[in-house]
Amino acid sequence: MYQRLVAEAIKARNQAYAPYSGFRVGAALLGGDKIYSGCNIENISFGATCCAERVAIFKAVSEGIRDLKVIAVASDSLGTTFPCGICLQVMTEFNIKKVIVSDGGGGYREYTLDQLLPFTFDDINSS
Numbered sequence: 001m002y003q004r005l006v007a008e009a010i011k012a013r014n015q016a017y018a019p020y021s022g023f024r025v026g027a028a029l030l031g032g033d034k035i036y037s038g039c040n041i042e043n044i045s046f047g048a049t050c051c052a053e054r055v056a057i058f059k060a061v062s063e064g065i066r067d068l069k070v071i072a073v074a075s076d077s078l079g080t081t082f083p084c085g086i087c088l089q090v091m092t093e094f095n096i097k098k099v100i101v102s103d104g105g106g107g108y109r110e111y112t113l114d115q116l117l118p119f120t121f122d123d124i125n126s127s
């Protein structure tokens with residue numbers, strides 16, 4: 001079902017700018033009725049690096065798309081690469097419900113965002 005999205009994430013991985021880690025990541029996000037791709041973009045000041053997932057999400061949101069449905073991630077790893085905590089928090093902000101992680105060999109696994117980030121920070125008014 002998510003083969004196409006996974007294929008787009010693998011394709012996006014080719015654009016990765018990862019001279020420091022050598023670890024390439026691609027993401028593909030279904031937002032509205034279009035696919036937004038992203039790759040990791042590193043910086044010599046390491047903290048300025050942006051993950052592939054956030055690049056894809058920010059591309060969609062900056063084009064006025066807020067109806068973000070599902071995101072696929074593909075890395076160079078032979079195992080599965082799960083999104084980092086910051087990216088999961090950003091996915092929560094835009095209510096992305098599903099995360100597809102590629103296994104590097106064309107297969108993938110599906111997770112809900114609740115499974116990956118069950119106790120998200122979502123209330124700044126409770127104290």
Ligand code: THU
Pocket residue numbers: 018021023024025039040041042049050051052053073081082083084087
């Ligand atoms: N990275 C991503 O792009 N997405 C992830 O889900 C995990 C990590 C990137 C950040 C950095 O460029 C490289 O992978 C190594 O951490």
